[in-house]
Amino acid sequence: MSATEVRSLSTNPLKSSQPLGAAYAFLGVEGAMPLLHGSQGCTAFALVLFVRHFKETIPIQTTAMNEISTVLGGADHLEEAILNIRTRANPKLIGVCTTALVETRGEDFAADIASIVDRRADALGDCRVVLAETPDFRGSIEDGWSAAVAAMIEAMTQPAARRDPERLVILAPSHFTVGDIEVVRQTAELFGFAPVVLPDISGSLDGTVPDRWIPSAYGGTTVADIETLGAACHCVAIGEHMRRPAEALKRKTGLAYTLLPTLTGLAAADRFVALLARLSGRPVPASIRRRRSQLQDAMLDGHFHFGGRKMAIAAEPDLLYQMASFFAEMGAETSVAIASTPDSAILDAVPAEVVVGDLGDLEQRAVGADLLVSHAHGRQASERLGIPLFRVGFPIFDRLGAQHRRSALYEGTRDLIFEVANTLIAADHHHPTPESLDPLRNRETLHDSRPSPEPRRH
Amino acid sequence: MSLKARIASVFDEPACPTNREKSETTRKKGCSKPLTPGAAAGGCAFDGAKIVLQPVTDVAHLIHGPLACEGNSWDNRHSVSSGPDLWRRSFTTDLSELDIVMGNGEKKLFKAIRTIVERHDPPAIFVYSTCVAALIGDDIAAVCERAGERFGRPVVPVEAPGFAGSKNLGNRLAGQTLLDHVIGTVEPDDVTPYDVNILGEYNLLGEFWFVKPLLEELGIRLRAVIPGDARYRDIATAHRAKANMMVCSSALINLARGMQERWGIPYFEGSFYGIADTSAAIRGICGLLVEGGAPADLLDRAEALIAREEAIAWQRIAPLKPRLAGKRVLLNTGGVKSWSMVDALQEAGMEVIRTSIKKSTEEDKARALAALKDEKHLFDRLPPREIYRMLADGEADIMLSGSRTQFIALKAKTPWLDVNQERHHPYAGYEGFVELLKRIDLAVNSPVFPALRAPAPWDEAGRLLDAPDMPVEVTHSFRKFAGGVLEDADDC
Numbered sequence: 019m020s021a022t023e024v025r026s027l028s029t030n031p032l033k034s035s036q037p038l039g040a041a042y043a044f045l046g047v048e049g050a051m052p053l054l055h056g057s058q059g060c061t062a063f064a065l066v067l068f069v070r071h072f073k074e075t076i077p078i079q080t081t082a083m084n085e086i087s088t089v090l091g092g093a094d095h096l097e098e099a100i101l102n103i104r105t106r107a108n109p110k111l112i113g114v115c116t117t118a119l120v121e122t123r124g125e126d127f128a129a130d131i132a133s134i135v136d137r138r139a140d141a142l143g144d145c146r147v148v149l150a151e152t153p154d155f156r157g158s159i160e161d162g163w164s165a166a167v168a169a170m171i172e173a174m175t176q177p178a179a180r181r182d183p184e185r186l187v188i189l190a191p192s193h194f195t196v197g198d199i200e201v202v203r204q205t206a207e208l209f210g211f212a213p214v215v216l217p218d219i220s221g222s223l224d225g226t227v228p229d230r231w232i233p234s235a236y237g238g239t240t241v242a243d244i245e246t247l248g249a250a251c252h253c254v255a256i257g258e259h260m261r262r263p264a265e266a267l268k269r270k271t272g273l274a275y276t277l278l279p280t281l282t283g284l285a286a287a288d289r290f291v292a293l294l295a296r297l298s299g300r301p302v303p304a305s306i307r308r309r310r311s312q313l314q315d316a317m318l319d320g321h322f323h324f325g326g327r328k329m330a331i332a333a334e335p336d337l338l339y340q341m342a343s344f345f346a347e348m349g350a351e352t353s354v355a356i357a358s359t360p361d362s363a364i365l366d367a368v369p370a371e372v373v374v375g376d377l378g379d380l381e382q383r384a385v386g387a388d389l390l391v392s393h394a395h396g397r398q399a400s401e402r403l404g405i406p407l408f409r410v411g412f413p414i415f416d417r418l419g420a421q422h423r424r425s426a427l428y429e430g431t432r433d434l435i436f437e438v439a440n441t442l443i444a445a446d447h448h449h450p451t452p453e454s455l456d457p458l459r460n461r462e463t464l465h466d467s468r469p470s471p472e473p474r475r476h
Numbered sequence: 477m478s479l480k481a482r483i484a485s486v487f488d489e490p491a492c493p494t495n496r497e498k499s500e501t502t503r504k505k506g507c508s509k510p511l512t513p514g515a516a517a518g519g520c521a522f523d524g525a526k527i528v529l530q531p532v533t534d535v536a537h538l539i540h541g542p543l544a545c546e547g548n549s550w551d552n553r554h555s556v557s558s559g560p561d562l563w564r565r566s567f568t569t570d571l572s573e574l575d576i577v578m579g580n581g582e583k584k585l586f587k588a589i590r591t592i593v594e595r596h597d598p599p600a601i602f603v604y605s606t607c608v609a610a611l612i613g614d615d616i617a618a619v620c621e622r623a624g625e626r627f628g629r630p631v632v633p634v635e636a637p638g639f640a641g642s643k644n645l646g647n648r649l650a651g652q653t654l655l656d657h658v659i660g661t662v663e664p665d666d667v668t669p670y671d672v673n674i675l676g677e678y679n680l681l682g683e684f685w686f687v688k689p690l691l692e693e694l695g696i697r698l699r700a701v702i703p704g705d706a707r708y709r710d711i712a713t714a715h716r717a718k719a720n721m722m723v724c725s726s727a728l729i730n731l732a733r734g735m736q737e738r739w740g741i742p743y744f745e746g747s748f749y750g751i752a753d754t755s756a757a758i759r760g761i762c763g764l765l766v767e768g769g770a771p772a773d774l775l776d777r778a779e780a781l782i783a784r785e786e787a788i789a790w791q792r793i794a795p796l797k798p799r800l801a802g803k804r805v806l807l808n809t810g811g812v813k814s815w816s817m818v819d820a821l822q823e824a825g826m827e828v829i830r831t832s833i834k835k836s837t838e839e840d841k842a843r844a845l846a847a848l849k850d851e852k853h854l855f856d857r858l859p860p861r862e863i864y865r866m867l868a869d870g871e872a873d874i875m876l877s878g879s880r881t882q883f884i885a886l887k888a889k890t891p892w893l894d895v896n897q898e899r900h901h902p903y904a905g906y907e908g909f910v911e912l913l914k915r916i917d918l919a920v921n922s923p924v925f926p927a928l929r930a931p932a933p934w935d936e937a938g939r940l941l942d943a944p945d946m947p948v949e950v951t952h953s954f955r956k957f958a959g960g961v962l963e964d965a966d967d968c
Contacts, residue, residue, distance in 0.1 A: 301934065326914070349918065458689045
């Protein structure tokens, strides 16, 4: 269920903008350089958020539009930026992400880029230029991410002459961490697949220390892999926002896809593993069955901490769905569900009443909840409401290791159960008091306005 | 009195029905069954003594022994204090090899007491003996006496070394310690005709605070709740109460009887678990007070309060009833709960399929039988394998028990709720019973269990089963690959 409303004020925004999501996706491609087509502030803010989240140098550039170039048209700035990046960083791919500034002015960016690529073919060499049209005034991280992946497929993927039964395309959603991608890849490999994950931030943003200075993204999906995606046997798209790139891939190469809205939870993980078994014709390996059993035990041990709890989630649509369906499976209720954007079809499947809004809405509605679930900016609401915050999504700038936390498949769900339960346990510092238990209090409101007493920490 | 003599005396308990039925010779042997090495479970006498005494909140509890006795057991109970938290701090003399060989134990103990006095200045210190301290012959009583004089406050020796016997023995030795050293040592100047003590109430999770305001509304004065949320002074003046309620436990029966003998305080046994029991407990307290000289209108006021509170409780239970109706419960707790919970659960619409009567008295057993009609619903002890089988076969929808059997239920993918000491929710009084039913509802209706019981989509060898739960758009697209052979790949 979803409900939208028109409002004039956003208080404590939940959203991060589309170009940031697109740049994020380009960072999952080897040797790519995201280029935000806008004023330099657009890039600087995105860069700061990335750096705070990943604690890494993030390659990202700007066309540095100014007043005059905006009025006269930005094609010159775009060309200059592309050529400069080519000379200085020698990337394999330049991912142009438009911003609200240039989209408001309105130009034919595709034609401009085609012309640049055509005229400056010598200078560019094998460097590819891909355009993602991602105005800030629409959508959010998921939309930008999805647009960038679709743009890469549209621009680079070639129809395949033959299919490789061991090749499997996995279109990863924007909320997948490095840890999630690693789990998904390893699981696919256990069935004998050589999976191509797009975008693959596990190779580029996993926090390693290379032995030399590399100015562009290193690691990630290779350009060659993107070009030959069509040679795979099947495509698994994870999250509703990956439907658009999956459709693009199907249109260009005829590759069929399966869209799995989430890989979190026992049932969701079963679906993915059963799909791999079916595609590969192999039995489910013992190691995976062992992890399934570990998850079952985690559910048994964990459900005491979830039962009857009220969760208040504010997140991007697919992440919102992932968390709310996970909580439902564990016996917790999602009492507040705030989505960053209204357009995703997945919002209808969220097991809660969805409101499109911001962290101000979260703070207003989450009174009485047991746990806030959002990105790091939820901390203000958490402090004021005295409700613990469980950090998910992007950005998480006040905790270390966000990129290695996982929530996908059996082991990710197991980790998630423990993390959420531990957060709840740690927050139970309210010892019972005579006042909190007094049965004569609140007698006028007979029907249980008093919340159940908190379970005590061990 | 030697330890041996003291043990014999606490076991010869005239108020204990089991003891009364014994012959003179068997009575002398006491009631501690010899433990079977290799097949024993449960706590020792030290554990039992500490359980009873440690919730006294403003006292420093000092364990005289090597580290394990205290180091492995501290801060593991869920009693709650409304004030001092000194009781939660762990103090031990941590006897070392050198201390033992050189005979430094008593000196170390004295110094430890001094350090506690200097740092925390508690109104009293309880010093617990342990096996090693007893074995090397440290005279704890003498050290305590000396320290008490020196530091100007009670230093109470609790002589219940672990090897003396079971946890139950330790409970009784602790009660005896209170009788011998604490109760009656302070004269209160504020006695009323409404003063009562509650014995054997631990205030787990603060659950007694569900009950206390109701008693106070009737004008009843709680002189001492022993030991939950107690202060040393409360217990020292407990001999001036007009009535004692002993909470569902024969563990402190010697304390109740001792107080009756020495100070003429009548007592009754009751429980705050379940609606009917809570009402009976309130009636019991008021009845004894009126017999002891309190104005008779107390009884009428009690009935009015009981009627009001029961009505509110049932009103709050009503929405839960449809969710609980017909749920089958395996009750594996024993003691008083073998029947007291049966009544309560049946009242809420659940069916108790079997109840354990381990640790139950003959009277308990009779009441359990009355509640469940047929002896086949009673069992003394079920082996874990049998419990697992019953639950895995779906003979019960939930097991209520202590944490020892928790994993039998969980591994059988069956809802389980802790109703014993280690539980995490307060269940006493009317409010507590509503809370218990809410917790049963959450457990028995948790979606986790159907999800876990659903079979994996593959067989034991990992081979996919026939009917995969796959979206339609998928099935057709990879039907070609089902055999693992890729043909006609181009229109895939």
